[in-house]
Amino acid sequence: VTRELTVGLDIGGTKTEALIVDRHDQALGHAVQPTITGGTDAMLDAIVETIHAALANSGEDAHHITSVGVGIPGRVLPETGEVQHAVNLGLKSYPLGRRLTERMNAPVFVENDVRVAAIGAYHFVREHEDISSMAYLGVGTGINAGLILDGKVYRGANGMAGEIGHMVVDENGVLCNCGQRGCLETVAGGPGITRQAINAGITDSRTTTHELIEMAQSGDERARLVMKRVMQHLARAVQVLILSYDVEKVMLGGGVTNAGDSFRDLLLAELGEMKQHSDLVRLMIPDHKIEVLPPGFNAGAHGAIRMAQEKAVALKNGAG
Amino acid sequence: VTRELTVGLDIGGTKTEALIVDRHDQALGHAVQPTITGGTDAMLDAIVETIHAALANSGEDAHHITSVGVGIPGRVLPETGEVQHAVNLGLKSYPLGRRLTERMNAPVFVENDVRVAAIGAYHFVREHEDISSMAYLGVGTGINAGLILDGKVYRGANGMAGEIGHMVVDENGVLCNCGQRGCLETVAGGPGITRQAINAGITDSRTTTHELIEMAQSGDERARLVMKRVMQHLARAVQVLILSYDVEKVMLGGGVTNAGDSFRDLLLAELGEMKQHSDLVRLMIPDHKIEVLPPGFNAGAHGAIRMAQEKAVALKNGAG
Numbered sequence: 001v002t003r004e005l006t007v008g009l010d011i012g013g014t015k016t017e018a019l020i021v022d023r024h025d026q027a028l029g030h031a032v033q034p035t036i037t038g039g040t041d042a043m044l045d046a047i048v049e050t051i052h053a054a055l056a057n058s059g060e061d062a063h064h065i066t067s068v069g070v071g072i073p074g075r076v077l078p079e080t081g082e083v084q085h086a087v088n089l090g091l092k093s094y095p096l097g098r099r100l101t102e103r104m105n106a107p108v109f110v111e112n113d114v115r116v117a118a119i120g121a122y123h124f125v126r127e128h129e130d131i132s133s134m135a136y137l138g139v140g141t142g143i144n145a146g147l148i149l150d151g152k153v154y155r156g157a158n159g160m161a162g163e164i165g166h167m168v169v170d171e172n173g174v175l176c177n178c179g180q181r182g183c184l185e186t187v188a189g190g191p192g193i194t195r196q197a198i199n200a201g202i203t204d205s206r207t208t209t210h211e212l213i214e215m216a217q218s219g220d221e222r223a224r225l226v227m228k229r230v231m232q233h234l235a236r237a238v239q240v241l242i243l244s245y246d247v248e249k250v251m252l253g254g255g256v257t258n259a260g261d262s263f264r265d266l267l268l269a270e271l272g273e274m275k276q277h278s279d280l281v282r283l284m285i286p287d288h289k290i291e292v293l294p295p296g297f298n299a300g301a302h303g304a305i306r307m308a309q310e311k312a313v314a315l316k317n318g319a320g
Numbered sequence: 321v322t323r324e325l326t327v328g329l330d331i332g333g334t335k336t337e338a339l340i341v342d343r344h345d346q347a348l349g350h351a352v353q354p355t356i357t358g359g360t361d362a363m364l365d366a367i368v369e370t371i372h373a374a375l376a377n378s379g380e381d382a383h384h385i386t387s388v389g390v391g392i393p394g395r396v397l398p399e400t401g402e403v404q405h406a407v408n409l410g411l412k413s414y415p416l417g418r419r420l421t422e423r424m425n426a427p428v429f430v431e432n433d434v435r436v437a438a439i440g441a442y443h444f445v446r447e448h449e450d451i452s453s454m455a456y457l458g459v460g461t462g463i464n465a466g467l468i469l470d471g472k473v474y475r476g477a478n479g480m481a482g483e484i485g486h487m488v489v490d491e492n493g494v495l496c497n498c499g500q501r502g503c504l505e506t507v508a509g510g511p512g513i514t515r516q517a518i519n520a521g522i523t524d525s526r527t528t529t530h531e532l533i534e535m536a537q538s539g540d541e542r543a544r545l546v547m548k549r550v551m552q553h554l555a556r557a558v559q560v561l562i563l564s565y566d567v568e569k570v571m572l573g574g575g576v577t578n579a580g581d582s583f584r585d586l587l588l589a590e591l592g593e594m595k596q597h598s599d600l601v602r603l604m605i606p607d608h609k610i611e612v613l614p615p616g617f618n619a620g621a622h623g624a625i626r627m628a629q630e631k632a633v634a635l636k637n638g639a640g
Contacts, residue, residue: 133477145564149474156566157453163563166600168556179598236488243483244465244564246476278499280486 003064006308007051007104010113010300011035011072013088013141016047018054019301029058037090044096048103068100068108069308071116071300075159081110088141109311113300114138114162115153118146120303121251121293131248135162135241136299139234140254143185145241164240165189169233188233190256196226210259213266227266235270242284253293264292323384326628327371327424330433330620331355331392333408333461336367338374339621349378357410364416368423388420388428389628391436391620395479401430408461429631433620434458434482435473438466440623441571441613451568455482455561456619459554460574463505465561484560485509489553508553510576516546530579533586547586555590562604573613584612 004023009016012035020029031053036046055062074086081097083089100108118136125131136146143165147154154161165185166178173182174195186192190209197207200222205211209230215223238250257263268287275282293299324343329336332355340349351373356366375382394406401417403409420428438456445451456466463485467474474481485505486498493502494515506512510529517527520542525531529550535543558570577583588607595602613619 149469154469157568158566160604161564161566163566163604164560167560167563178600180594180601181597240484240487240560240564243487244481244560246478246481246483248477274500277501280498281500284480284483 003060004066005058005060005064006305006312007054007065007068008301008303008305008308009047009051009068009070010116010298010304011047011070011089012113012300013037013073016050017298017301018050019298019305020054020058020060021305025305028060029054029056031057035089037088040091040094040099043089044099044103047100051104062104065104065106067308067312068104068106069116069304069306069311070096070100070108070110071113071304072096072110073113076110076112077159078109078111078155081108083110107308107312107315109308111153111304111307112146112159114144115146115155116303116307117253117299118148118251118303119153119306120297120299120301121146121253122148123302123306124293124297124299125249125251125291129249133245133247134249134251135245135247137234137237137241137250137252138254139188139190139252139256141185141190143189143237143254147245147247149245149247164237167237167240169236184233184237188230188237188256193226193230193256196229197223200226202226208258209256209263213259213262216266217262228270231266231270234267235274238267238271238290239274239281239285242289246284249289249291251291251293253299257292258295260292260295264290267292323380324386325380325384326625326632327374327385327388327426328621328623328625328628329367329371329388329390330436330618330624331367331390331409332433332620333357333393336370337618337621338370339618339625340374340378340380341625345625348380349374349376351377355409357408360411360414360419363409363411364419364423367420371424382424385424385426387628387632388424388426389436389624389626389631390416390420390428390430391433391624392416392430393433396430396432397479398429398431398475401428403430427628427632427635429624429628431473431624431627432466432479434464435466435475436623436627437573437619438468438571438623439473439626440617440619440621441466441573442468443622443626444613444617444619445569445571445611449569453565453567454569454571455565455567457554457557457561457570457572458574459508459510459572459576461505461510463509463557463574467565467567469565469567484557487557487560489556504553504557508550508557508576513546513550513576516549517543520546522546528578529576529583533579533582536586537582548590551586551590554587555594558587558591558610559594559601559605562609566604569609569611571611571613573619577612578615580612580615584610587612 008019016035017032033050036042075084097110121136132151134148145162166183170182176183176186194207212223328339336355337352353370356362395404403416417430441456452471454468465482486503490502496503496506514527532543
C-alpha cells in the first residue's frame with residue numbers, strides 16, 4: 001500500500017501553517033513559516049517551502065502527496081482556485097490553485113479561510129456531538145461567519161455568505177474600511193478592541209483580548225468596561241446567527257478568542273443577561289450551543305485537510 | 321382524465337383565503353372568510369367551510385381534491401402538521417394536518433405562513449428571473465424571513481430560521497413581547513409603525529404604512545420622519561439578510577408593504593444613502609436584488625399550492 005498524504009495549508013496575513021496527515025488522519029508533520037507578501041512569485045515559493053518544511057518534519061516524500069487543501073483570506077473561486085481581493089496579502093486576483101498544482105503535482109483545493117476554518121471546527125465538534133449545522137464565527141482582524149448547513153458548506157450565490165462583520169451595530173461609530181460607520185468588526189475585531197483599549201487609557205499592554213480579559217479579572221475597571229462592550233456586541237452577533245440560520249452550534253475562533261474558556265465565560269455572561277429578560281433568547285441560545293475553539297487547535301489547517309480529502313474523493317468518483 | 325385539484329390555504333390572524341387550481345395551475349376558484357379563533361373545533365369548521373366556499377366558487381367537487389397546502393402562523397412540525405405557539409390564533413398545540421386530512425379525505429401539508437409565502441414569492445420571481453436563492457422578508461404584525469437556498473426551503477434545525485424580527489436594533493427601544501427591548505419588529509412591524517405615528521401626533525388616519533407613505537408624499541413632515549426611521553431599519557434588515565445568506569433576491573411582502581412600488585421607492589432611497597458611502601453595500605445590494613410583492617398577489621395561498629403539489633409528488637414517489 002502506497003502512502004497517501006494530504007496537506008492542509010492555512011495561509012494567514014502574517015504566517016502560513018502546513019499540516020500533513022496520512023490516510024488515517026494521523027498527523028505526520030507540521031511547519032509554521034512567515035507568509036511572504038508583496039509579490040506572487042515570492043509568496044508561492046514561500047508556500048511551497050512551508051510544505052517542504054512540514055514534509056521534512058514528517059520524514060515523508062512529496063511524491064506521496066495525493067491532495068492539498070488551502071484556506072486563504074479573500075474571495076475564492078473554488079472551481080479554479082483563483083483568489084480575489086485578498087487585501088491583507090496584496091492579491092487582487094491570483095490563480096493560486098493552478099500555480100500550486102503545477103508546483104506540487106497534486107490536486108489543490110482552495111477556499112476562503114473562514115469557510116475552511118468552519119469545516120475544521122465542524123469536524124472538531126462532531127468528535128463529541130452529532131450535529132449537522134453550525135456557524136463558525138471567526139473573530140480576528142475582521143469578523144466573518146462560515147456556515148455548515150445540512151452537513152455541507154454554505155457559500156451563498158457569490159461566495160459571500162456570512163459577511164456579518166459589516167453589519168452596522170453603531171450608526172455613529174468609527175469609519176470601517178468598507179465605507180460604513182460602526183460595523184461589527186470596528187467594535188469587536190482585533191484592531192477595534194485595541195483602539196478602544198487605548199481610548200480607555202490602557203497603554204501598558206499590547207491589549208490583545210487575552211490580556212484585556214486577564215486585566216479585567218485582576219480588577220482593572222477600564223479593561224472590564226472595554227471587554228463588556230466587545231462581548232455585548234459579540235453576544236448580539238451570536239444571536240443574529242442563531243435567529244438567521246437556526247444552527248445547532250455557534251463555534252467561535254480566531255485571534256480575539258485566544259483566551260479560550262475565559263473568553264467563553266465572558267460571552268456567556270452577556271448572553272445570560274439577555275436571557276434574564278427574554279424567553280425567546282433562553283429558548284434559542286442555551287449555553288451548550290456556544291463553544292470556543294481551543295486556542296491550540298488550528299481549525300484552518302484541519303479544515304483544509306478535510307476539504308481536500310472530500311474533494312479528492314469526489315474528483316475520483318467523477319462527481320467533482 | 322379525472323380532475324386533480326390542489327387547494328392552497330392561507331390562514332391569517334383575521335382572515336383565511338382558499339385558492340383552488342387544477343393540474344395545470346389554472347386558478348378555478350377562490351374564497352376569503354374570517355378566521356375563527358377561540359376554539360379549535362370552530363376554527364376547523366370555518367377552515368373547511370372556506371374551502372367549500374372556494375369549491376362552490378369554482379364549480380368543482382370536493383372529491384377531486386388531491387392535495388391541500390396550508391400556511392399558518394406559528395411553529396409547525398411539517399411531518400405531522402402540528403401547529404405550535406400560534407399566539408394570534410390562540411393555538412398552543414394543535415394537530416391541524418391530521419384533523420384537516422380527516423375532514424377533506426386528501427393529504428394535507430402544513431407549514432409556517434412566512435415560509436409558505438417565501439415559496440410563493442420564489443415562484444413568482446422565477447416567472448421572470450432564473451434564481452435559485454431568495455430571502456422573503458414578511459413585514460406585517462411581526463417580521464420574519466423565509467429562506468430559499470439552493471432552490472429549497474431552508475428551515476433550520478428547529479424550524480426557526482429567519483426569525484430576524486427579534487434582532488435588537490435599538491437597545492433603549494420599547495419592550496417587545498419576546499422580553500427584549502427594541503427588536504426590529506417593534507420599530508418596523510405594523511403595530512410599531514402605528515405607535516410611532518401616534519407618538520408623532522398623527523391621529524387623523526388609521527396609519528397604515530400605505531397611508532403614511534401617501535401622507536409623506538403629500539408633504540406631511542411627521543409622516544415622512546416616521547417612515548424614514550422605519551425604512552432605515554428595514555434597509556438594515558435587508559442588508560443583514562444579504563450579508564448572512566448572500567441570496568440573489570430579497571423579496572418583501574406582508575401588510576406593511578401594501579403600497580407596493582411606493583414602498584419600494586422609499587426603501588431603495590434608504591439603501592441608496594447607504595451606498596453613497598460604501599463600495600461593499602453597492603456591490604452586495606444592487607437595486608435589482610430588491611423587489612416588493614404586488615399587493616394583490618397572495619404569496620401564501622400560491623406558495624401553499626406549490627408546496628402541496630411538490631409534497632404530493634414526493635409522497636407518490638415514496639420519497640416523502
